Amino acid sequence: MIAASLTKRSYSSSLSSLLLFRKQTAAGFWKWRSLSCNSNHNHNHNHKDAKDIESSNGSSSIAILGSEISYDSLTKKELLTDADASSPAPHRRAMLSQHDQTTSDSDQTEPSFYSENIDRYAALNHQPVTLHSLLHMCEPPLTREGLLANAQYLCRERPVRYAKRVKLFQRLPYIVNLNPHINSVYKIYFANFEESRKFPMVQSTQDQEKFVDMLARQSRVLRDIMPDIARGFYECKSYFGTEERGQFLDQLIKMRIGLRLLTSQYIAQYHQYQATLNGEYDRETENQRFQGIIDNRLHLADMVHLCAQSVQAMCDMTYGEAPDFVIDGQTDVTFRYIPSHLHYILTELLKNAFRATLANHARDTPVFITVSQGSGRVAIRIRDAGGGIPLHIHDRIFDYSFTTVAHRSIDDEPLPGSTDGTLGASSGAQPPIAGLGFGLPMSKVYAEYFGGSLNLISMEGYGCDAFVELPSIEITKTRKIQI
Numbered sequence: 001m002i003a004a005s006l007t008k009r010s011y012s013s014s015l016s017s018l019l020l021f022r023k024q025t026a027a028g029f030w031k032w033r034s035l036s037c038n039s040n041h042n043h044n045h046n047h048k049d050a051k052d053i054e055s056s057n058g059s060s061s062i063a064i065l066g067s068e069i070s071y072d073s074l075t076k077k078e079l080l081t082d083a084d085a086s087s088p089a090p091h092r093r094a095m096l097s098q099h100d101q102t103t104s105d106s107d108q109t110e111p112s113f114y115s116e117n118i119d120r121y122a123a124l125n126h127q128p129v130t131l132h133s134l135l136h137m138c139e140p141p142l143t144r145e146g147l148l149a150n151a152q153y154l155c156r157e158r159p160v161r162y163a164k165r166v167k168l169f170q171r172l173p174y175i176v177n178l179n180p181h182i183n184s185v186y187k188i189y190f191a192n193f194e195e196s197r198k199f200p201m202v203q204s205t206q207d208q209e210k211f212v213d214m215l216a217r218q219s220r221v222l223r224d225i226m227p228d229i230a231r232g233f234y235e236c237k238s239y240f241g242t243e244e245r246g247q248f249l250d251q252l253i254k255m256r257i258g259l260r261l262l263t264s265q266y267i268a269q270y271h272q273y274q275a276t277l278n279g280e281y282d283r284e285t286e287n288q289r290f291q292g293i294i295d296n297r298l299h300l301a302d303m304v305h306l307c308a309q310s311v312q313a314m315c316d317m318t319y320g321e322a323p324d325f326v327i328d329g330q331t332d333v334t335f336r337y338i339p340s341h342l343h344y345i346l347t348e349l350l351k352n353a354f355r356a357t358l359a360n361h362a363r364d365t366p367v368f369i370t371v372s373q374g375s376g377r378v379a380i381r382i383r384d385a386g387g388g389i390p391l392h393i394h395d396r397i398f399d400y401s402f403t404t405v406a407h408r409s410i411d412d413e414p415l416p417g418s419t420d421g422t423l424g425a426s427s428g429a430q431p432p433i434a435g436l437g438f439g440l441p442m443s444k445v446y447a448e449y450f451g452g453s454l455n456l457i458s459m460e461g462y463g464c465d466a467f468v469e470l471p472s473i474e475i476t477k478t479r480k481i482q483i
Contacts, residue, residue, distance in 0.1 A: 117163075117193075117194075117197060118163050118166050118167065118170075118190075118193065120163075121159050121160050121162075121163035121164075121193075121197070122160075122163040122164050122166070122167045124160050124163075126157060126160045126161050126164065127153070127156075127157055127160075128258075128482035128483055129153075129262070129482065129483055130479060130480055130481065130482055130483070131450070131473065131478060131479050131480070131481045131482075131483060132479035132480065134261065134262070134265055134292070134294075134483060135291055135292075135294065135473070135479070137150055137265055137266070137269050137292060138265065138268065138269045138272060138291045138292035138294075139291065140276075140281065140288070141276070142269065142272060142273040142276050142281075143273075144205075144273070147208065147269060147270060147273050148202065148203075148208070150266050150269060151202040151207075151208050151211055151266065151270075152201060152202055154211075154215075154262060154263065154266055155196075155199060155201055155202050155211065156201075157262070158192075158196040158259070158263075159193055159196040159197040161255065161258075161259050162189055162192050162193035162196055162259075163193055164255070165189050165252070165255055165256075166186070166189050166190055166193055168248070168251060168252060168255070169182070169185075169186045169189070172240070172248065173236075173239050173240060175236065175239050176232075176233075176236045176239050176240055179232045179235055179236050180232075181228040181229070181231045181232035181235065182228070182229065182232035182233075182236070183232075184228055185225045185228050185229055185232070188221055188222060188225065189222075192218045192221070192222070195214065195218070196214075196218075199211065199214060208270065212266075212267055212270050215263050215266070215267055216267065218263075219260065219263060219264075222256070226438060226442075227436060229249070229252075230400075230401060230436040230437070230438055231436075233245055233400070233401060234401065242399055242400075245400055245401070246399065246400055246441070249400050249441070250441075250445060253442060253445045254445060254449065257445070257446070257449055258483045261293075261338075261483055262483060264292070264293045265292040265293055265294075268290070268292040268293050269292055271284065272284050272285060272292070293338055293339075293340070294336060294337070294338055294473060295336065295337060295338070295339050296336050297334045297336075298334060298335055298336065298337050298339060298342070299333075299334050300331075300333045300334065300335065300371050300373075300378055300380070301327055301331040301332070301333065301371055303339065303342055303343065303346065304327055304346060304369050304371060304380065305327060306343075307343060307346040307347050307350055308325045308327070308346075308350055308367070308369065310347065311347060311350040311351050311354050312325065312354065314351070314354075315354045315355065315358065319358055321358065321363060322354060322358070323354055323357045323358065323362070323363055323364075323365065323366055323367055324366040324367070325350075325366055325367045325368075325369060326366045326367070326368050326369065327369045327370075327371065328368065328369075328370050328371075329370040329371045329372045330371060330372045330373055331371060333371055333372070333373040333378055335373065335378050335470075335472040335473075336472045336473040336474045337470060337472065337473055338473075341446050341449070342470070344442075344443065344446055345443045345446050345447055345454070345468060346380070346468075348439035348440065348442070348443045349382050349443060349466045349468070350367070350369075350382060351439065352384075352386075352439070352440070352464075352466075353367045353382050353383075353384035353386060353464070353466070354367060354384075355386075356384055356386025356387060356463075356464065357384050357385055357386045359386060359387070360385060360386045360387035360463075362384075362385040362386065362387075362463075365385040367382065367383070367384050368381075368382075368383040368384075369381070369382050369383075370383070376471055376472050376475040377452075377469055377470065377471050377472065378469070378470055378472065379467065379468065379469050379470075380467070380468040380469075380470075381465055381466070381467050381468075382465070382466040382468075383463065383464075383465050383466075384463045384464055385462060385463040386463050386464060387460075387461065387462070387463065388458040388459050388460040388461055388462055388463055388464050389456070389458035389460065389464060390460060391460060394458060397440055397456060398440055398441050398444055399437075399441065400437065400438055400441050401436065401437045401438070402437045440454075440456075447468055447469075447470065450470070450471055450473065450478055450481060451471050451477065451478055451481065452468065452469050452470040452471055453467075453468070453469045454466070454467070454468050455467045
């Protein structure tokens with residue numbers, strides 16, 4: 001027994017020394033790469049944008065991440081007894097919560113692959129809820145008991161989902177995990193996991209106030225992580241293929257959408273319950289138009305008009321001019337959907353259409369946006385005269401980091417801009433409306449999340465049609481979707 005303990009400590013000491021060496025080596029690599037890229041920049045004025053991205057690497061802190069060693073089997077055999085492993089998930093979660101409360105304040109909080117807490121929580125199955133349940137959360141009358149039950153569900157569920165997201169990063173190649181941009185996102189997820197794990201079970205109104213504050217703070221921190229992900233993958237292009245990159249990002253974005261939905265719906269439920277206590281429920285929900293974050297009477301043409309005006313203003317600010325737009329079809333259509341999802345999809349598609357129209361010198365040809373409603377679904381067609389998509393790049397338009405701006409991708413040179421629904425400021429030569437090549441693939445993920453679709457049909461030499469179909473959330477098939 002003593003010999004085994006000594007052997008384990010000796011192994012851990014050797015492993016720590018090895019990881020420290022790997023960490024220092026990787027830190028030196030990224031610093032050398034940054035200096036090398038900056039040096040090459042002085043001889044190549046066509047890569048002006050790369051300097052802003054690469055020069056940040058030398059000053060970034062790097063933590064130990066990733067490994068070829070898998071501890072999934074050890075998690076089941078050593079961290080849980082046979083009886084515990086066969087116990088129902090809620091019982092095992094209760095055991096984990098009890099363990100967390102007895103853990104000392106000296107626990108390691110700096111991100112590390114070798115974290116027993118991550119392994120233990122990631123080994124648990126997350127408990128999905130149906131979209132029907134998500135809707136039911138905010139159905140009147142709202143009660144204190146219902147609000148408390150949802151808070152306790154989130155309190156148990158969030159550390160499990162964060163742990164699985166951390167494990168997703170840890171499965172990346174080791175050198176990719178050590179990239180400063182990807183590392184910074186990893187540390188955010190790890191910190192959110194630790195904070196969620198240590199947060200005591202919600203039992204009272206005062207607990208819920210603190211819980212809502214934590215949820216809002218964590219959501220704000222995660223709001224703008226996609227540009228760092230995009231830049232990190234650009235810098236790691238030699239170590240990560242297009243297919244593997246797409247699989248990772250699809251899974252990451254879907255996990256992100258799910259947890260944001262659960263979190264946002266609970267926060268909305270909390271505020272609507274407080275409004276109920278103050279006799280202001282109708283004002284808070286706009287006469288029950290909003291059920292949490294879901295708009296029960298979303299006017300499709302109004303949302304299209306809002307997004308088109310916004311993109312038109314962006315174009316005018318960036319290029320000094322902008323094409324007109326025309327909205328036709330069944331302009332009185334309303335349906336049940338999440339406004340922020342629709343806003344993101346429309347904005348990205350309209351950015352592409354407006355920019356392509358100007359690039360093809362078709363300023364006098366408006367962008368036509370047609371809306372319609374079928375059986376439980378709505379459809380949107382965005383038609384531009386932007387010259388279409390060349391046939392030889394058509395198969396890449398939904399690849400992450402690919403952009404049709406001058407037929408370049410982030411694999412050729414970095415492009416500034418936002419990738420998560422906002423344009424943001426740009427310090428390089430490329431206009432911010434060009435983005436980092438994440439708009440289309442992320443829009444496709446958002447459209448397909450509730451069973452919708454996004455397709456593009458190009459007429460090379462003339463223009464492009466983008467077709468979006470979205471199901472209304474109240475239909476039976478959609479309500480069974482698990483989040």
